[in-house]
Amino acid sequence: MRLTARGAKTRDRIVEAAAGLMRTHGVGGTTLDDVVSASDVSKSQFYRHFPDKTALVRAVIEYVGERKIAGERERLEAVRTLDGLRRWRDAIVHDNALYDGRYGCSLGSLANEVADQDAIARTKLEELFAAWQELFAQVLGRLQRDGIIPQDADLAQLATGFVAAVQGGYLLAQTSRDVTPMATSIDMAITHLQLLARAERDGSGAGDDHSRSGTAR
């Protein structure tokens, strides 16, 4: 039953329209009729491509996720200095400022709404965040290689911190309709790297007590 030619194209059109609607109205706020209407496709045709709405949501996650990660990859791949990182921050904040922070992060919003309701979707989003984190880890790896941040820095943890700072920034921007807190949040992460370098440069004194008093399970 799965033969394709232009069929794939209209499927993409459906997903693209759904992604746009879900971004602005949320997943729950987006009707299949809306999607059908926006994508200029008949409903019967929709059900030829997707068994139900859940499947559509998953497809949207993949679509949005690939785009977001691809965009971030392109931008982060070029970063080799702290100033480069700041330019990346400017870019992502600027993009978000186009809507005054509305709708938040295309991935984060989906994650928040869907993670607890659809296990498969949750897993996809988990992978996407992991991919994003890996992009940061690669940037940090280059910074480390070039001696910009210390050799003993835990890249994975720092990368996690960056993803969290970005996501937290998105949420605050969304809530306040102002991207300033997002810029501030990401800034703090970047400054953190700077301070790490400085701490190493000046005597590596009392040492790195990353004390964590028995937390996570």
Added chain:
Amino acid sequence: MRLTARGAKTRDRIVEAAAGLMRTHGVGGTTLDDVVSASDVSKSQFYRHFPDKTALVRAVIEYVGERKIAGERERLEAVRTLDGLRRWRDAIVHDNALYDGRYGCSLGSLANEVADQDAIARTKLEELFAAWQELFAQVLGRLQRDGIIPQDADLAQLATGFVAAVQGGYLLAQTSRDVTPMATSIDMAITHLQLLARAERDGSGAGDDHSRSGTAR
């Protein structure tokens, strides 16, 4: 028409039940019939207390918000050292670990789902985040007063960074069903304070170039 006695009590019961349901199923996923049933109240009685669902959502935001802020206030008020901050981090992460990170932050989830749909609710949430940030600012103020972090540190910006780190951490924990990234994220913010202190202690060299290349509007 607005006379009260025990009426306020059942109203609270409604809000409390709604808050629980919306936390686990989201706002859109919570039915008024669910609320009525869970709060053991008749539907006619519900509409005596609330004009519509929107009003209920706003009441839930206030209820959840006050509780969350009050809880955080109690914990953060006691913090006077970086180790105290780490104990606070342990506590909030531990709480979240009870559900393996599910449902995310009680405020953050609501903000994500409602901020773009209800202006009044958005404003309430904005105020709540501001209150939370202020709690952090007070902690940081004490740390600054006691010489634990530098005198010239921008407390408001750091406080914003903390709120964002917490929220980002919540989201990652929710998506991965693992609170570790949340602990990591908050840890980074705390370590940042430590590094700030160290950078000041060791020569206040090249200086604090908090370079921000023309971002926010």
Added chain:
DNA sequence: GTACAACTGGACGGAACCGTCCTGTTGGGT
């Protein structure tokens, strides 16, 4: 130029959900 996939268009059932309304019953205050 024919066969089949891709698609239109809309009717349709059924369920869920919001909000209204009405007939009572309970309970606390005075």
Added chain:
DNA sequence: ACCCAACAGGACGGTTCCGTCCAGTTGTAC
């Protein structure tokens, strides 16, 4: 003992939305 707010319980209409179905049309590959 009386009164009125607070409540139960459920019927009800209207809407929205999901998913199915089908009869007919367009496009495309071979």
